[in-house]
Amino acid sequence: QSLLSQPPSMSAAAGQKVTIPCSGRSSNIGRNSVSWYQQLPGTAPKLLIYDNNKRPSGIPDRFSGSKSGTSATLGITGLQTGDEADYYCGTWDNSLNVVFGGGTQLTVL
Amino acid sequence: QLQLQESGPGLVKPSATLSVTCIVSGDSISSGGYYWGWIRQPPGGGLEWVGSLYHSGSTYYNPSLKRRVTMSVDTSKNQFSLKLSSVTAADTAVYYCARRHWEELSDYFDPWGQGILVTVSS
Numbered sequence: 001q002s003l004l005s006q007p008p009s010m011s012a013a014a015g016q017k018v019t020i021p022c023s024g025r026s027s028n029i030g031r032n033s034v035s036w037y038q039q040l041p042g043t044a045p046k047l048l049i050y051d052n053n054k055r056p057s058g059i060p061d062r063f064s065g066s067k068s069g070t071s072a073t074l075g076i077t078g079l080q081t082g083d084e085a086d087y088y089c090g091t092w093d094n095s096l097n098v099v100f101g102g103g104t105q106l107t108v109l
Numbered sequence: 110q111l112q113l114q115e116s117g118p119g120l121v122k123p124s125a126t127l128s129v130t131c132i133v134s135g136d137s138i139s140s141g142g143y144y145w146g147w148i149r150q151p152p153g154g155g156l157e158w159v160g161s162l163y164h165s166g167s168t169y170y171n172p173s174l175k176r177r178v179t180m181s182v183d184t185s186k187n188q189f190s191l192k193l194s195s196v197t198a199a200d201t202a203v204y205y206c207a208r209r210h211w212e213e214l215s216d217y218f219d220p221w222g223q224g225i226l227v228t229v230s231s
Contacts, residue, residue, distance in 0.1 A: 032214050032216060033217075035217035035218070044205055044224050045156065045218075045221055046220075046221065047220070050215070051215050051217075088155065088156055090216075092216045097158065097172060099158070100156040100157070101155070
């Protein structure tokens with residue numbers, strides 16, 4: 001069982017907003033920054049958010065990240081069918097381990 | 110533009126050693142103070158960090174795999190490699206290589222290779 005908890009699946013209507021939660025502990029999210037990855041079907045993960053809330057070049061501002069205490073959230077506004085993917089949060093844990101959430105499969109209705 | 114490409118056998122027998130290589134192009138593996146890493150994903154499953162290394166040869170392994178993992182770097186060929194010994198069916202996964210940005214409180218992987226599926230089966 002992962003040290004980071006994510007809901008296995010979420011859904012929202014096209015054009016709407018969704019927030020994907022990632023719950024951790026004081027040993028990981030509580031003291032280290034969080035990154036988020038998007039994995040489209042059949043492809044490799046791609047960095048969406050790093051350092052809790054920063055977007056790499058080329059990532060639209062529809063994607064946002066935040067962190068509070070031992071939890072982090074990925075927000076996506078103006079949902080598009082192309083946003084259907086698995087989303088993973090990740091961070092460093094003080095057990096000397098990189099940890100990822102179990103992933104959230106997003107369906108756009 | 111930095112690109113990573115995994116290579117290696119797609120099929121490994123149980124109890125044997127899995128060996129995959131990541132070829133880096135578009136930048137030197139020795140530049141920029143970056144780390145390099147391996148992440149794996151079993152079919153239908155989530156991501157699991159395997160380990161990371163620096164161009165100097167310093168290595169950092171997932172504690173749960175540490176006993177079986179060896180990572181190395183060849184700066185002359187601009188590539189790094191992963192060996193996982195005594196494999197079982199549970200090691201069947203897509204193995205991704207990625208550049209790791211790791212400093213102070215910042216830790217993330219970007220970019221990623223396309224991944225290579227390694228199946229453990231007799």
